[in-house]
Amino acid sequence: MRNTAIKKSTPVKSNSQLLIILSLVIIGILYVLSTYDPSSIVTSPKLQMFKMMLISIIIEAMPFILIGVFVSAILQVFVTDTMIRKFIPKNPILGIIAASVLGIIFPICECGMVPAIRKLIKKGMPLYVATTFILVGPILNPIVFLSTLTAFRSQPAIAFYRMGLAFVVALIVGLIVFKFVKSNQLREQLTHLKNNIEEKHQHHHSAISSKKPVKNKLIEVMGHTVSEFFDMGKYLVFGSIIVALLQVFVSQNSLIAVGNSGPAANLVMMGLGFILSLCSTSDAFVAQSLQTIFTKSSLIGFMVFGPMINIKGILMMLAVFRSRFVLLLCGLVTILVFVGTIVLQLAF
Amino acid sequence: MKNKFGSTNIHYFLRAAILLGFSIYMLVLTATGDILQFIVPQLVIYVDIAAVVLMIVSAFQFYIAVLSLKRPVIICECGHDHEHDHDHSHHHSHGEHDENVFGHHHTHLLKKSIWKDIFIYSLFLLPLLLGFILPNQAQSSSLAGSRGMNFGGLSSQNHAKGEVVEIEGNEDPALKKMFKTNVYDKDYAKLGMVLYKQDVIEMKDKWFIEKLQSMNNFVDNFQNKEIKIKGFIYREDGLSSNQFIIARMGMTHCIADISPFGFIAEADTPDQFVNDSWVTITGKISKTTFNGQTVIKIDVEKTEPAVAPSVQYVYPDWDFGSKL
Incomplete structure (x- = not known):
């Protein structure tokens, strides 16, 4: 496999080409700035809003994505496949349940989770376990539970319904993935290397231990951190740009106007969760600010669907999985959360 | 290589x-x-x-x-x-x-x-x-425009459910009777009592959202009290022509989740209150209904232009109850 990849590769590009294109881009920017009055661009309120929104989303995610890429780099350097396999229960149901409660021990939002998960899958974590963790991790953790409880102080039941629905949805999706998805769903590049990982690692360790071990390990971790950061970061930034654009150009009110009663409300709130791509720790407060307009079950839909499937998250998932698998996940979660909120509606 | x-x-x-x-x-x-x-x-x-x-x-x-x-x-x-x-x-x-x-x-x-x-x-x-x-810098109300208004503060207004209790402590018993609430909203009741004793309720950055919530939880207790508030002017559908909203933007995490928090204000000369402008308003509290909620309304008595603060946001303090 590796050899085919090598054949496909192009020769190393000369940097003069890159420099030429970079200079062209800079000239282009300068041209735009000189022809149009820069102050009119700068003072455009929409652009201003877009800028504030984009930077806010990126800065807020920065600490978490850094944690994620660090964990990933450390897993890369210090944890082997065998170690991972030992920790994963053989029984699939147990595996899924273990994945569901993993979030309780590692309370971290999806920005931090996706890079770590990606590494874990590469090191042999089964797909259904990873899927479950990606879905439920951002919700079923103590920080999110507390923030939901705080936002809905007078209705603590909402926090429990949120956790419960998230758990059930992730469990079902995990089982479906276990039962029906047998083929490899990782982005192709990841899979070619799986067989070689172990051997390479040993190789590494022996190579390094004879030299300056600490320094090399450190540089290795740092090197991985940077590459992971850029690998995940580009999806995060791209997602943030889309979210910021939508936030600037699509008003919350126009979405609310689509429907705020009956099953339509549940779908609208799920759609809002998808578009806003909020951190799961803060979305409860947004949900509660809408509770005079929306039913409780649709708010729960917002708080369960949003953290599982949202623009930012989908883009980050695309860094790990094949597009078709991401699509399958979106479809499954949409149906399950929708059905779940309808059931809750009847229960209220 | x-x-x-x-x-x-x-x-x-x-x-x-x-x-x-x-x-x-x-x-x-x-x-x-x-x-x-x-x-x-x-x-x-x-x-x-x-x-x-x-x-x-x-x-x-x-x-x-x-x-x-x-x-x-x-x-x-x-x-x-x-x-x-x-x-x-x-x-x-x-x-x-x-x-x-x-x-x-x-x-x-x-x-x-x-x-x-x-x-x-x-x-x-x-x-x-x-x-x-x-x-x-972002214009507060251009951001407010795309979002729904928040009158209730961050916690639920629905306090019909749950047992109604009085606050512990050595407050005036009559006051405690006025601020009966359910167990979940106790902190707001405590804050309400603090506010009630003030001659003029001043809405500053600190606990802006909490005070708003507290007053809207106990609308009747605050009738005819004096209030002073600085915020930006903003209008929403469903208000009558002499009404507008004076609000602050509240942020719970990052800009993606901001929403406006404010009071409906009523003035004889509403035209002088231009959208997006910052003013300090002094007025008397009364009440009105909006979107089916009973909320505080300010009858404007005095107004003066104000300078927008360098940081326009107010932030919720989840732990305010323990700091009272």
Whole structure:
């Protein structure tokens, strides 16, 4: 496999080409700035809003994505496949349940989770376990539970319904993935290397231990951190740009106007969760600010669907999985959360 | 292993520079205090730590980049997904080098075209460029326009359910009777009692959202009290022509989740209150209904133009009850 990849590769590009294109881009920017009055661009309120929104989303995610890429780099350097396999229960149901409660021990939002998960899958974590963790991790953790409880102080039941629905949805999706998805769903590049990982690692360790071990390990971790950061970061930034654009150009009110009663409300709130791509720790407060307009079950839909499937998250998932698998996940979660909120509606 | 002074090195340096750029940008934001335009105060410390970490990582990346200029670069092959165009054989020569530089090429994304490179780095450069070029200010009400109004404060107004209890402590019993509430809203009742005893209720940055919530929970107790508030003017459908909203933007995490928190105000000369302008209003509290909720209304008595604060947001304090 590796050899085919090598054949496909192009020769190393000369940097003069890159420099030429970079200079062209800079000239282009300068041209735009000189022809149009820069102050009119700068003072455009929409652009201003877009800028504030984009930077806010990126800065807020920065600490978490850094944690994620660090964990990933450390897993890369210090944890082997065998170690991972030992920790994963053989029984699939147990595996899924273990994945569901993993979030309780590692309370971290999806920005931090996706890079770590990606590494874990590469090191042999089964797909259904990873899927479950990606879905439920951002919700079923103590920080999110507390923030939901705080936002809905007078209705603590909402926090429990949120956790419960998230758990059930992730469990079902995990089982479906276990039962029906047998083929490899990782982005192709990841899979070619799986067989070689172990051997390479040993190789590494022996190579390094004879030299300056600490320094090399450190540089290795740092090197991985940077590459992971850029690998995940580009999806995060791209997602943030889309979210910021939508936030600037699509008003919350126009979405609310689509429907705020009956099953339509549940779908609208799920759609809002998808578009806003909020951190799961803060979305409860947004949900509660809408509770005079929306039913409780649709708010729960917002708080369960949003953290599982949202623009930012989908883009980050695309860094790990094949597009078709991401699509399958979106479809499954949409149906399950929708059905779940309808059931809750009847229960209220 | 092909190693020229080629695109690999450019990537290393570019990456290091971008990381450094983000780190400096975040540190500048903290230094100027502008960081509060973007995130809530509780998160600032995490962003600072992230900035320092980025700085360190960037330093290492520069180091790797410089080393890669001097000697053959050994790219770590531990199952990473970006190694297609590395020579396979360099693996076996791993141990032969005195010093290994571990880095990544990321050619799986870059191999197709140089435009893809440029696109990806532009993605990272865009926020940096916008950040350094554009001012850190957003018009409050242009943001408010796309969001629903919040009168209730952050907690639920629905306190019909649950047992109604009095607050403990050695307050005036008559007062405690006025501020009976369910167990969940006790903190708001306590805050309400504090506010009730004030001659003029002043809405400042601190506990803006909590005070709003408390007063709207006990609308009847605050009738005819004096209130003074500074905020921006903003209008919403469903208000009568002599009404407008005076509000502050509340942020719970980052700008993506901000929403306006405010009071309906009523004036004889509503035209003098221009949308987006900042004013200080003094008035008497009465009540009205909006979207089926009974909420506080301010009958404007006195008004003066105000300067918008440098940081326009107010932040919820979840722990305010214990600080009373």
